[in-house]
Amino acid sequence: MQLQESIGMALNSIRVNKLRSVLTLLGIGVGVFSIIGVMTAMGVLQNAIESGVSSLGANTFQIQKYPQNFFSDRDRRRYRNRKDISYDQAALFYERMKLAKFVGLEVWEGGKVAEYRNIKTNPSVGVAGESIDGIATNNWNIVNGRSYTNQEVQSASNVVVIGSDVVKKLFPMGNPIGELIRVDGDQYKVVGTLEDKGGMLGGNQGNMVILPITTHMNKYGKERSVNIMVTARDQKSYNDVLEFSRGVLRVIRQVPPGQPDDFEFFSNDTVIAQFNDTTFMIKIGAVGIACIALLAAGIGIMNIMLVSVTERTKEIGIRKALGATKFNVLSQFLTESVIFSQIGGVIGIVTGSIMGNIVSLLLESPPVYPWNNSVAILQTPFLDFTALQMNITALIFCSLIGIVFGVYPAWKAANLDPIEALRFE
Amino acid sequence: MQPVINIKNIKKTYIMGMVEVNALVDVTIQIQKNEYVAIMGPSGSGKSTLMNVIGCLDTPTSGLYEFNGVNVGDMNDNELAKIRNRDIGFVFQTFNLLARSDALHNVELPLIYSGMKKADRKARAEEALGHVRLEDRMHHKPNELSGGQRQRVAIARALVTNPSIILADEPTGNLDSKTGVEIMGLFNDLHAQGNTIILVTHEEDIARHAHRIIRVRDGLIENDHIVENRVLPGIHS
Secondary structure, rough: OOOOHHHHHHHHHHHOOOHHOOOOHHHHHHHHHHHHHHHHHHHHHHHHHHHOOOOOOEEEEEOOOOOOOOHHHHHHHHHHHHOOOOHHHHHHHHHHOOOOEEEEEEEEEEEEEEEEOOOEEOOOOOEEEOOOOOOHOOOOOOOEEEEOHHHHHOOOOOEEEOOOHHHHOOOOOOOOOOOEEEEEOOEEEEEEEEOOOOOOOOOOOOOOOEEHHHHHHHHHHHHHEEEEEEEEEHHHHHHHHHHHHHHHHHHHHHOOOOOOOOEEEHHHHHHHHHHHHHHHHHHHHHHHHHHHHHHHHHHHHHHHHHHHHHOOOHHHHHHHHHHOHHHHHHHHHHHHHHHHHHHHHHHHHHHHHHHHHHHHHHHOOOOOOOOOOOOOOEEEOEEEHHHHHHHHHHHHHHHHHHHHHHHHHHHHHHOOHHHHHOOOO | OOEEEEEEEEEEOOOOOOEEEEEEEEEEEEEOOOOEEEEEEOOOHHHHHHHHHHHHOOOOOEEEEEEEOOOOOOOOHHHHHHHHHEHHHHHHOOOOOOOOOOOOOHHHHHHHHHHHHHHHHHHHHHHHHHHHOOOOOOOOOOOOOOOHHHHHHHHHHOOOOOOOOOEEEEOOOOHHHHHHHHHEEEHHHHHOOOEEEEEEEHHHHHHHOOOOEEEOOOOOEEEEEEOOOOOOOOOOO
């Protein structure tokens, strides 16, 4: 008997036992859904973080008092007692780092209002203070006007470069260059605007204004820790520059030999690596949960198939009387359970991909399509899985479940005695 | 001429718990092509066992069973399935149609297992349904058909493979007497067209449609005789 017939019979039996079929499909669907959902969401987050951190230029690392993120109170206490990286220290560092291509100094203030005439932004505009190299180390591009000059930084002029979101809000029509805007009460002259780079985690890439760091510190105070960004001349000198800057900063901050650094380095790579470290456990957890769910679903399929075999004993008897071989009956029931698990798997992949990509809507970051074959969303020590590979693996796994848990009921059906089966009522 | 069915000294013993039950003690029968035979006997006589053996649903414990000259006793499950599929058309008392499939698909079923292509088997099934005058009920499910119509679908299913024998087990047992007469008329027609028919029944009236009656009792052939005054059904369905 051809496979096509088996499939037809399987679909028919799924159709006539609607409720039972739906419940079984749900079981396997939920298992696949949980794994695909979590993986897709993590893939989206990873996309977001990669496009987020890539706002740092190439071959660039950052030095801060605090690490990028920390998770426990113990960590918080440890870092809180560190001395700030003062502007003077940072300026000294800038003087001594001739090896680097750019050294940018940066301070931040968040949640401010920018206004132009009677148009106001929401109180969510980030106010950056940047040294002259800060524009370059942040990988920002001026699309209109210019950056501020050395002169303007030295003299702490009230000039501002504004992000694309602020441009859209305050100057929906006109040209902002040369106009005066008010940020947090003070007036600044707009000299340039930034290229729109799209959203990222937190969504503030365009929603900011950039002052000269001196202007920023005059307004918001000097008692704050400065972020230092260093761009190496090329990939080759990156590690040397990193080590050199470590030495320079230890000398400036008078860290005794043998003591650990009292500042943190990070780069795009370390941020991504750190993200992968944290999410790896979540992913492994999701795989574990999904495996348990799929095991439960598999047992569900087996249960359903056993009930189905018992219920259809008469049918099996008829089929055997009409000439069905053991293999015919076995393959019919096996096809049925594999089709069950496949349909469940497809439902799980579709809903899981949708759920996972809801995260991308929330973060306004690029979605991870289920057929995406370029970004690894699960990195294991042995193999990396892209979304497409993940989904194919899920379907193969579903077939395996269908076969493993379908074999016993199918075998039972195939070995029914036709005379007994025909007598069954 | 080689008989279709050649049964020699077969014995069938079941083991039920610790007790051996001799369902068939010593049975010898020959049935020729285009015979119309009724097998009769009270319940417990071994008539059902004999029918199962003839239908290749079961194999005898000892003795010889040749079907079209081929020894069935040596066959494995798959070979038996093949014989049932190609050479035996079953008609059951309870019709035994697949409840969820329409008449056409029910008739197609044996052809599916013989590996016939879809278009061919559809044509064959339609032809068989036409033979039992159910052309207009092809897409009805069994529960949308009357008892007589269901049995006609079952007969079409038995005919569709052009089997060597049609084996009917109490085919009128679940039908009222008028419909029963119609079905018996159909069997008479089939016989007249050259089919070999074996009818298993305990009703004398039904058995008297056949040309030959074999009476079974206690696992032995009690009597095997030609019917003198056959019943010819007055109404042809």
